Amino acid sequence: MQGAMLTIWGRTTSSNVQKVLWTCEELALPFERIDAGREFGKLNEDWYGAMNPNRLVPTVRDGELILWESNTITRYLANRYGGETLYPAEPGARSRVERWMDWQLSTLMPAIGPVFWALIRPQPGGPDAAALQALVARLAQVWTLLDRELAGRPYAAGDRLSLADIAMGNSIRRWYAFAIERPDLPHLAAWYDRLAERPGFQQHLMGPVV
Structure with missing residues (x-):
């Protein structure tokens, strides 16, 4: 099942962001990525803290759902978008x-x-x-x-x-x-x-x- 395009906040050099980006590639999921963290800022802004109280990256929006914590995000994506080969149901x-x-x-x-x-x-x-x-x-x-x-x-x-x-x-x-x-x-x-x-x-x- 395909939902709206994912929005991913996070810089490409972050290890935790990389997990999510690689998972999206394995699942052929389109996404929009917005630079955030370190030199790109945003993490201390109120709107970002409202999404992710840890003020870390990545943060992901899938429709109305906001996700944070990279391992949780990858599990969600595999569950939501047919990734049983990556995350088996058994x-x-x-x-x-x-x-x-x-x-x-x-x-x-x-x-x-x-x-x-x-x-x-x-x-x-x-x-x-x-x-x-x-x-x-x-x-x-x-x-x-x-x-x-x-x-x-x-x-x-x-x-x-x-x-x-x-x-x-x-x-x-x-x-x-x-x-x-x-x-x-x-x-x-x-x-x-x-x-x-x-x-x-x-x-x-x-x-x-x-």
């Missing part, structure tokens, strides 16, 4: 997708975030060399867990691309773009190569890491 298969989406929020993001900020957006008083090395090592441990899981399947939740992979797409893109030494994780590297073949990944995630 409870067991769906749970395998959702646990990796939860893992992305609870485990991967806390590990990759400090490395991103230290390398890409360093702040005064940020981690010294030894502290950064410890952060990179911790992130490598997190990716090693996923590498072991990917030894038995091509995608995070099974045999096909799902919302779980989309949720982690920006993070794996950053991992291979960071100027750091990385352990040899062959299953993770092969997964990244598979994701990078997707047109939506190429269009929305392969820009500069900023």
